[in-house]
Amino acid sequence: MDHERIAVLAHEKFPDRAKTALGVLRYGDQDVRAVLDRDRAGDRVSDHVAEVSDAPIVDSFGDAHAAADGELDALYIGIAPIGGGFDESWRADVEAAIEAGCDVVSGLHYFLNEDEELAALADEHGVDLVDVRKPDDDLTVASGASGDVDADVVLTVGTDCSVGKMTASLEIVAAARERGIDAAFVPTGQTGIMIAGWGNPIDRVVSDFAAGAVEEMLVEAGDDHDLLVVEGQGSIVHPAYSAVTCGILHGSMADGLVLCHAAGREAVHGYESFDLPPLADYVDLYEDLAAPVHETSVVAGALNTKDVADDAAAADAVTDFGDEVGVPAADPVRDGAARIVDGIVDAGLGGE
């Protein structure tokens, strides 16, 4: 995937329920020339989201293409309904994009390539339908080669799902680059893949190949950068998703870990009968579990304070979190990730 000028479909959900659209706007290298949301057509992105490149919000792909002077090369599906299905109300826009010669990129469970109408139309117009949740067929088991890559590897690990591991990873890369470190983001989930334009969706890889799919990315990127920041998934004690987490932990053979947590979270999101263990237990679990494959330690912390009322309370929460974990910490969204990069650099990682 190498798209320069894109439109992002976010009908009826922009911005608050359009996580992928927001991620692409905030962190993608692509130039977002229009957002499709029929409920907000006529507004501008800057009316709703600060600190991202502005673009018009339009009603349809046709309007987007016109607003972009016909220069679009892809349409990204920037929303995911519960269940990951394809909403038939999007079909006209997707078809219009294909007919205009644009690729269509989707992180839905529903694979565009398996939709006979869309597949035939894409074939006719010579464009790609990119289903980022569909793993490559040539993935296989890990060999242990992640330990041999030249770059230092940092992995974001979580106390739970949905605590901001992807955002922390992207902010760490940005802050490291500001410090002159040649850093790159290694995506492991569909939104990260859409932002970065490459990657393996580890949660969709068969469990035998989970570590191998991480290794394959690190081997691919490892000689081109000094620091690779691997996007973690789930939590090592999640009742449903820990297999994904464990495969990434051992497959990455990370040199340092950044512990990510959401302020105030006390139980597993969506599994409220399972309490989160104390933060110190997470540190021990991640380090002790990683060690037989590759020695590592938690070198920094990222606290998501979006549910904390004000900046002063958020700052206190970050201080408490850093003290409890015993590492430099920040909320990468409120504060930026400079202090997290301090922890990474202090651990001797990211140097040439």
Add this chain to the structure above:
Amino acid sequence: MDHERIAVLAHEKFPDRAKTALGVLRYGDQDVRAVLDRDRAGDRVSDHVAEVSDAPIVDSFGDAHAAADGELDALYIGIAPIGGGFDESWRADVEAAIEAGCDVVSGLHYFLNEDEELAALADEHGVDLVDVRKPDDDLTVASGASGDVDADVVLTVGTDCSVGKMTASLEIVAAARERGIDAAFVPTGQTGIMIAGWGNPIDRVVSDFAAGAVEEMLVEAGDDHDLLVVEGQGSIVHPAYSAVTCGILHGSMADGLVLCHAAGREAVHGYESFDLPPLADYVDLYEDLAAPVHETSVVAGALNTKDVADDAAAADAVTDFGDEVGVPAADPVRDGAARIVDGIVDAGLGGE
């Protein structure tokens, strides 16, 4: 799968390189009426393997069917070449089985159902091709329901791959039944599935659903038995396969763990640059990692002593292993699993 009278294909590999054939002979409920091995045709199973039901070894499916008075209802593929491919020299036997109205059961990576010739022939004759490595399409994420099943759950966990977790699990079930406990085996790999006639191949399930695929089996079987023995896979510190192990650990929400080890093993099988950590570290890792989802402890140990020269040395190795782990231990193959069941019962598990 519910086959009563079967033939097992093991051409050129019976018995030493026919792990699945041996497993079905030793532990399957099916009546094995013939083994196909063209190199040993004319011998009998009892010429090569002790303590299993005897059967003729024959050259072809035709001979097997004749030896079984035409009463076979399935042919099981009892060998797996490196890579899991289909050996074309087996095709005539598989076709003959289908033409005789027999199902064909395979644990190969190569799916019989995707072989157009075999699929068409099976369709024509109204028989099933059962690819046990192909997961059900309706698997999904775990909900945490394993904690609610009536049965007590024991999981075999390993220090490595290929240490005898499947065998230990099957021997534990046999020994528990001898003690009057209503125990059942919960298979998680292709050989176990072929022996038991049901199950989910966790290593082939997408990593997001690994725990859920274990949970689905426990919920299915949990109200029918007092003790479920879940077949573990890999090791929690395996460089390639730990995702599978972790999904089974949390998906099973086991009440007790049986630590399985191979005497003399010091490095990861096939990954010799990775040393195995001390046994006590495994106990801590498995217990500490399980605890936030479901409190559990290692209640017994199984030591595989097949590479130990004599019974006396094996007995010493078992004693040392049990002392080091601090639990009752046995080699389930040399000794049977009665002492392992002691540990399970002493922990209060398996009662009504």
